[in-house]
Amino acid sequence: MEAELAAHGSADLSLFALFWAADWVVKAVMLGLLAASIWTWAIIIEKSVMYGRAQRAMNKFEKNFWSGQSLEDLYQRLSDEDPRGMGAVFVAAMKEWKRSHEQGASSYIGVQQRLDKVLDITIGRESDVLESRLGFLATVGSAAPFVGLFGTVWGIMNSFQSIAASKSTNLAVVAPGIAEALFATAIGLLAAIPAVIAYNKLSSDANKLIGRLEGFADEFSSILTRQLESREQQ
Incomplete structure (x- = not known):
């Protein structure tokens, strides 16, 4: 008995060993959560870069728009490109305005x-681009802890079955199984916490960018409306 307990006490409890020793259901949970965590970080990085680029593009466009240069020249230059953000709003409005007069x-x-x-x-189209894949972060943030908890419950069930089979309540006998189960919860939290924080931050950033688009659209619509009114009065 002492030899058996020593063997259990010296069991490898490294993370890698815990994964390989886990039940196939717990392994599937861990792999799924790890994949979700990797994809979460990919979205966080991609959106952070996108929003920074969009912010700089809006600042540059507003500088050009309010610089006093001809709107026609700005329209011709942007029409040859594939504008995003304010540039896309400006080109779409100018195109409709010119088409109506033609x-x-x-x-x-x-x-x-x-x-x-x-x-x-x-x-709406630009908002969809800015907010795309943010829903995945919200899903991971809300679901990952419960998925990890499922893996933990499943692992603890297996540990209790091991207790019944070995007819021993010694902690050294069940510790590896419990450690494997808790590892699933840890991975779930590892995926959920960054997802929740990033979702709140990125959603706020996206709303600010969309608000700038809506503000510019209102201003530009007012400019075109005044031109329409002056043409009608002539």
């Missing part, structure tokens, strides 16, 4: 309604 639209209200519709659609 077709000789006579209704001021009709042109304004079409402009508002185009702006809403473009902002």
